Amino acid sequence: xxxxxxxxxxxxxxxxxxxxxxxxxxxxxxxxxxxxxxxxxxxxxxxxxxxxxxxxxxxxxxxxxxxxxxxxxxxxxxxxxxxxxxxxxxxxxxxxxxxxxxxxxxxxxxxxxxxxxxxxxxxxxxxxxxxxxxxxxxxxxxxxxxxxxxxxxxxxxxxxxxxxxxxxxxxxxxxxxxxxxxxxxxxxxxxxxxxxxxxxxxxxxxxxxxxxxxxxxxxxxxxxxxxxxxxxxxxxxxxxxxxxxxxxxxxxxxxxxxxxxxxxxxxxxxxxxxxxxxxxxxxxxxxxxxxxxxxxxxxxxxxxxxxxxxxxxxxxxxxxxxxxxxxxxxxxx
Amino acid sequence: xxxxxxxxxxxxxxxxxxxxxxxxxxxxxxxxxxxxxxxxxxxxxxxxxxxxxxxxxxxxxxxxxxxxxxxxxxxxxxxxxxxxxxxxxxxxxxxxxxxxxxxxxxxxxxxxxxxxxxxxxxxxxxxxxxxxxxxxxxxxxxxxxxxxxxxxxxxxxxxxxxxxxxxxxxxxxxxxxxxxxxxxxxxxxxxxxxxxxxxxxxxxxxxxxxxxxxxxxxxxxxxxxxxxxxxxxxxxxxxxxxxxxxxxxxxxxxxxxxxxxxxxxxxxxxxxxxxxxxxxxxxxxxxxxxxxxxxxxxxxxxxxxxxxxxxxxxxxxxxxxxxxxxxxxxxxx
DNA sequence: TTGTATGCGTTATCAG
DNA sequence: CTGATAACGCATACAA
Numbered sequence: 001x002x003x004x005x006x007x008x009x010x011x012x013x014x015x016x017x018x019x020x021x022x023x024x025x026x027x028x029x030x031x032x033x034x035x036x037x038x039x040x041x042x043x044x045x046x047x048x049x050x051x052x053x054x055x056x057x058x059x060x061x062x063x064x065x066x067x068x069x070x071x072x073x074x075x076x077x078x079x080x081x082x083x084x085x086x087x088x089x090x091x092x093x094x095x096x097x098x099x100x101x102x103x104x105x106x107x108x109x110x111x112x113x114x115x116x117x118x119x120x121x122x123x124x125x126x127x128x129x130x131x132x133x134x135x136x137x138x139x140x141x142x143x144x145x146x147x148x149x150x151x152x153x154x155x156x157x158x159x160x161x162x163x164x165x166x167x168x169x170x171x172x173x174x175x176x177x178x179x180x181x182x183x184x185x186x187x188x189x190x191x192x193x194x195x196x197x198x199x200x201x202x203x204x205x206x207x208x209x210x211x212x213x214x215x216x217x218x219x220x221x222x223x224x225x226x227x228x229x230x231x232x233x234x235x236x237x238x239x240x241x242x243x244x245x246x247x248x249x250x251x252x253x254x255x256x257x258x259x260x261x262x263x264x265x266x267x268x269x270x271x272x273x274x275x276x277x278x279x280x281x282x283x284x285x286x287x288x289x290x291x292x293x294x295x296x297x298x299x300x301x302x303x304x305x306x307x308x309x310x311x312x313x314x315x316x317x318x319x320x321x322x323x324x325x326x327x328x329x330x331x332x333x
Numbered sequence: 334x335x336x337x338x339x340x341x342x343x344x345x346x347x348x349x350x351x352x353x354x355x356x357x358x359x360x361x362x363x364x365x366x367x368x369x370x371x372x373x374x375x376x377x378x379x380x381x382x383x384x385x386x387x388x389x390x391x392x393x394x395x396x397x398x399x400x401x402x403x404x405x406x407x408x409x410x411x412x413x414x415x416x417x418x419x420x421x422x423x424x425x426x427x428x429x430x431x432x433x434x435x436x437x438x439x440x441x442x443x444x445x446x447x448x449x450x451x452x453x454x455x456x457x458x459x460x461x462x463x464x465x466x467x468x469x470x471x472x473x474x475x476x477x478x479x480x481x482x483x484x485x486x487x488x489x490x491x492x493x494x495x496x497x498x499x500x501x502x503x504x505x506x507x508x509x510x511x512x513x514x515x516x517x518x519x520x521x522x523x524x525x526x527x528x529x530x531x532x533x534x535x536x537x538x539x540x541x542x543x544x545x546x547x548x549x550x551x552x553x554x555x556x557x558x559x560x561x562x563x564x565x566x567x568x569x570x571x572x573x574x575x576x577x578x579x580x581x582x583x584x585x586x587x588x589x590x591x592x593x594x595x596x597x598x599x600x601x602x603x604x605x606x607x608x609x610x611x612x613x614x615x616x617x618x619x620x621x622x623x624x625x626x627x628x629x630x631x632x633x634x635x636x637x638x639x640x641x642x643x644x645x646x647x648x649x650x651x652x653x654x655x656x657x658x659x660x661x662x663x664x665x666x
Numbered sequence: 667t668t669g670t671a672t673g674c675g676t677t678a679t680c681a682g
Numbered sequence: 683c684t685g686a687t688a689a690c691g692c693a694t695a696c697a698a
């Protein structure tokens with residue numbers, strides 16, 4: 001592949017001149033046309049990596065997510081693209097596949113001058129291996145999940161309130177026996193959503209039944225065991241609150257398989273939105289996260305940090321969720 | 334950020350020794366422990382980019398897709414990850430947002446020694462800007478769509494047959510008036526799926542009604558105009574074949590809004606699978622693509638090329654689709 | 667085994 | 683405005 005050097009040779013100028021031309025400085029018109037010619041004939045392609053080595057700027061940002069198939073993640077990324085694409089930033093997406101070890105590797109990979117900044121959704125809220133975040137280090141903005149003892153910018157959804165409003169709605173429809181399929185205890189959002197559930201029960205003076213609280217994985221098969229446990233309880237709940245997308249979908253599938261009608265035999269309120277949820281009969285009640293907006297705000301904070309502006313650090317943005325209430329939660333009176 | 338040089342200084346050895354140590358060569362044990370110490374204290378992070386500049390190997394591959402929110406794309410990527418992750422390759426995902434210009438930029442970005450190889454789903458089948466593919470250039474494997482006059486390895490689904498089988502199923506259920514919402518004429522898969530539709534009609538001696546063939550975008554809002562056109566025809570079709578995921582979902586939504594019951598008032602067969610399709614009432618008939626398998630095979634071919642094995646070039650793999658037939662297509666007798 | 671020197675593609679600094 | 687050259691972080695050929 002042709003380099004700036006080949007171009008210089010063919011155009012009979014120095015590499016410096018070619019570099020300056022490429023970076024928009026004014027050079028003698030004659031040289032300019034000759035360089036343009038040379039670029040054409042050699043089919044020269046500029047190498048941003050080599051530049052990055054020199055300038056410590058690559059005009060690219062890394063995005064680290066748990067899984068590429070996660071609908072919430074892709075919606076967030078669309079928001080990030082909306083901000084960064086117009087500024088000609090490249091976006092590199094890596095997935096940690098929910099593994100701490102992979103997260104470490106990928107962060108390392110991204111941090112090494114490969115990108116100017118990182119937007120990351122951490123695997124757990126217990127650990128995040130990032131060192132120098134301010135100053136000369138690569139800026140990092142967390143999304144969706146906070147990490148304990150980790151001073152970083154972050155944009156998250158208000159999970160406590162999101163869950164609270166959902167459970168409150170269920171209570172207001174007359175339910176007292178409300179099960180929750182919660183995420184892993186070490187994940188921030190799972191902790192918060194469970195807290196919202198507990199607060200709602202507390203505020204409405206409903207006693208907490210530990211049997212109704214089951215933890216599961218956030219991953220693809222999440223909630224399958226949990227649902228079975230919940231449904232085979234002697235005094236089973238009349239409503240189930242599922243706390244992320246895969247859990248919600250799996251629970252729906254299992255109910256279907258068992259011949260349980262959603263909203264009749266057992267009520268259901270889920271988390272995260274896909275248009276198909278509202279096409280089902282009945283449509284599914286869900287907590288809707290401002291996923292795209294999370295991406296947008298994270299990208300904006302990151303740009304600020306890349307630009308060297310470290311005011312209000314660490315800046316933690318908490319965005320409101322909304323609730324879609326449907327007949328998937330039965331009104332009991 | 335600490336470099337190999339700093340480590341060398343602190344460990345009182347030369348950079349060469351550190352480099353060799355990092356690359357697994359045997360060095361004097363005493364030096365090894367000193368280097369390990371230095372790496373610890375400096376929190377040294379290895380920079381794979383700089384190495385890539387030197388070695389032309391980065392142990393990373395680029396994946397270019399039209400949209401990150403496309404369910405088909407993410408499924409393909411999961412297949413790619415399955416192959417490449419165990420080999421410690423990093424995967425960089427870029428999206429072209431269906432824009433030729435962005436595709437050009439991203440391919441350029443990836444090709445410049447940033448990655449060892451590229452797996453790409455081209456925006457159109459008319460153009461793909463890649464130059465030296467064999468030999469010293471960055472290997473490229475196309476997925477899902479072929480490009481005219483472009484000799485490249487590719488893994489695609491058998492779209493002609495996929496569409497053919499779907500339309501055949503519709504015909505066998507007694508339908509004669511079958512509408513198709515086809516993708517953009519310049520996209521390979523759209524051309525092939527339309528061809529399958531036409532062949533099926535031809536084989537079953539059903540006359541082609543041009544009014545029943547409508548082209549639309551593959552993007553998010555795809556099929557909305559098309560559906561309105563189709564449904565307001567004086568002699569409207571009894572069944573509609575929608576040829577990708579967004580078109581299918583949009584059509585379903587519009588039918589719901591218009592109070593048309595799927596499988597009763599109008600029959601529907603879609604393309605691409607999501608578990609939720611089978612939870613609807615009735616479940617939706619769809620052509621299922623081997624999306625993950627496409628990713629797996631593309632990654633395997635790419636690895637072969639990266640390894641310098643250019644046998645059977647260009648290698649074009651065509652994978653079979655399957656069909657889920659449900660009551661969303663009404664049996665007319 | 668180890669250290670030294672050179673090169674990868676680009677930018678930045680300097681003197682011309 | 684231009685050319686020459688050092689520097690970025692690392693790998694490697696070569697000499698020691």
